[in-house]
Amino acid sequence: MASSLDALSALCKRRGFIYHSSEIYGGMPGFWDYGPLGSELKANVKQAWWQFTVRGREDVAGLDATIIMHPKIWKASGHLDTFADPMTMCKECKKLMRADQIEDILAEQKKKPVPHNPEGTLSCPYCGGEMTEPKPFNLMFKTVVGPIDDPSNTAYLRPETAQAIFAQFQNVLATSRQTVPFGIAQMGKSFRNEVTPRNYTFRSREFEQMELEFFIRPDEAVEILHGHVVTLADNPDLNGPVQDDWGWEVWHKYWVEQRKKFLNAVGLPTEHFVEYWQKPDELAHYARACVDIEYDFPFGRQELEGIAARSDFDLSQHQKHSGESQMVFDDPLKQAAKKMDEAARKAFIEKTQADWVSRGKDPIEAEKFCLALFEGKYVPHVIEPSAGVDRLMLALLCEGYEEQNLSEDPAKPDVRTVLHFSPKVAPIKAAIFPLIKKDEAQMKLAREIFTKLSKKFNVMWDTAGAIGRRYRRQDEAGTPWCITVDEQSTQDGTFTVRERDSMTQSRMSYAELLAMMYEKLEF
Numbered sequence: 001m002a003s004s005l006d007a008l009s010a011l012c013k014r015r016g017f018i019y020h021s022s023e024i025y026g027g028m029p030g031f032w033d034y035g036p037l038g039s040e041l042k043a044n045v046k047q048a049w050w051q052f053t054v055r056g057r058e059d060v061a062g063l064d065a066t067i068i069m070h071p072k073i074w075k076a077s078g079h080l081d082t083f084a085d086p087m088t089m090c091k092e093c094k095k096l097m098r099a100d101q102i103e104d105i106l107a108e109q110k111k112k113p114v115p116h117n118p119e120g121t122l123s124c125p126y127c128g129g130e131m132t133e134p135k136p137f138n139l140m141f142k143t144v145v146g147p148i149d150d151p152s153n154t155a156y157l158r159p160e161t162a163q164a165i166f167a168q169f170q171n172v173l174a175t176s177r178q179t180v181p182f183g184i185a186q187m188g189k190s191f192r193n194e195v196t197p198r199n200y201t202f203r204s205r206e207f208e209q210m211e212l213e214f215f216i217r218p219d220e221a222v223e224i225l226h227g228h229v230v231t232l233a234d235n236p237d238l239n240g241p242v243q244d245d246w247g248w249e250v251w252h253k254y255w256v257e258q259r260k261k262f263l264n265a266v267g268l269p270t271e272h273f274v275e276y277w278q279k280p281d282e283l284a285h286y287a288r289a290c291v292d293i294e295y296d297f298p299f300g301r302q303e304l305e306g307i308a309a310r311s312d313f314d315l316s317q318h319q320k321h322s323g324e325s326q327m328v329f330d331d332p333l334k335q336a337a338k339k340m341d342e343a344a345r346k347a348f349i350e351k352t353q354a355d356w357v358s359r360g361k362d363p364i365e366a367e368k369f370c371l372a373l374f375e376g377k378y379v380p381h382v383i384e385p386s387a388g389v390d391r392l393m394l395a396l397l398c399e400g401y402e403e404q405n406l407s408e409d410p411a412k413p414d415v416r417t418v419l420h421f422s423p424k425v426a427p428i429k430a431a432i433f434p435l436i437k438k439d440e441a442q443m444k445l446a447r448e449i450f451t452k453l454s455k456k457f458n459v460m461w462d463t464a465g466a467i468g469r470r471y472r473r474q475d476e477a478g479t480p481w482c483i484t485v486d487e488q489s490t491q492d493g494t495f496t497v498r499e500r501d502s503m504t505q506s507r508m509s510y511a512e513l514l515a516m517m518y519e520k521l522e523f
């Protein structure tokens, strides 16, 4: 594991994982480019997520929406009014920073917070100067659509991919043959004008997200359908197939478990991240629960991704602001409600009202909600697992990085730098080496293997230098297998396959190699 970002970022630059954006012009804070190895790693991370979340499931459909959308979307979602960080500036050195991050900056500098005045406001962590009063700063990037630079043409680069999913909910529902419970997933660029982009790619201004909105029935609908709602207290089996009688709490925990499985599968061991359950006073007003999966980065424990139970807030907001119904019609629910007599319906309404009132909600709204349920109609609730591609890549790079001293002689260290990526995300899956470049038969066979493999995987051809040097180059790139074609290969068609982590070598035929690679790469 990387103990600091310095050596890791040097390797990433040297080997073509990550560069500063616009570097020849001095770079831009918060913007990063992925080089040849970085772009492969990124594609693999995204493909793994898509496979795990969309293709590998029957109950999730995909979406690829635009980055610029109608500005009313951001009014409805609350981003225009509230997507802001408290910004403060040092009156002395003029540095801008997020007021809520001053303590983090001090912690990184290993200094104790120094109250600037008796009210307890902090002084500048860089020069000790007085800070201005924090002011909210909206993080959305503005742009103009069309040739006329007028406020009426203002639009925004999306600060998250999720809102397009809500805005297209009815279209996907109508065209995907899905019924609630089901999810819509999207991956793509998001933009946030972060006040202080920091910690390498961790907090960038342009980044990618992988988000799922998983729509579920309100618990009241589950109650009508099944006569009960399964909660976590019932100890449901979260590893088996999903169940129709699960309530929101179980769906939420199910998705937390799914996300952990995914992180394990791409190479993050469970013991290196924690589930942080937000406390009631930390939750957004509409959220019922939110878990942050936090990873132990070299700069401290930080959010890798979040899984939130967001009630029906988002679809209801879009229903209100667009005037378009975001309800679904759930026939099994209507059929179940038909079986309830008047007394049962009355009791159900009263119970629901009491529950809603205990959560500070309106009893009249509760009654309207129940009457719609009896018709089989409701606005779905949603569970949102939301992950950052770049943050996960950074975690995988930190996790995989190792400087191993292979020498037993303390006077002569022999350090190999390795990226222990899971084969599933490794940028290069295999490197093919003819042992002796001058040997025509070896070159021909090695080239044949390379050509065949390159039709299936991203593979590398390398004839330069001693075999040990070639291995080391691939170790630094995180390549799991190096295939060497030698004299024996030209006689019996087998070759040596050297495994990156154990450095052990075994002889295999082409068919055996393919079977092994497919097994390790399958999701």
Ligand code: ATP
Pocket (backbone or CB within 6 Å): 160, 192, 194, 201, 202, 203, 204, 205, 207, 208, 209, 303, 304, 305, 306, 386, 387, 388, 389, 390, 391, 392
């Ligand atoms: P933070 O508190 O770190 O700013 P957040 O809680 O605002 O993050 P969300 O809005 O929940 O983050 O976004 C979901 C995910 O998107 C995050 O968990 C993270 O992986 C990723 N993400 C958010 N902001 C950034 C950023 N500026 N740079 C890189 N990834 C980001």
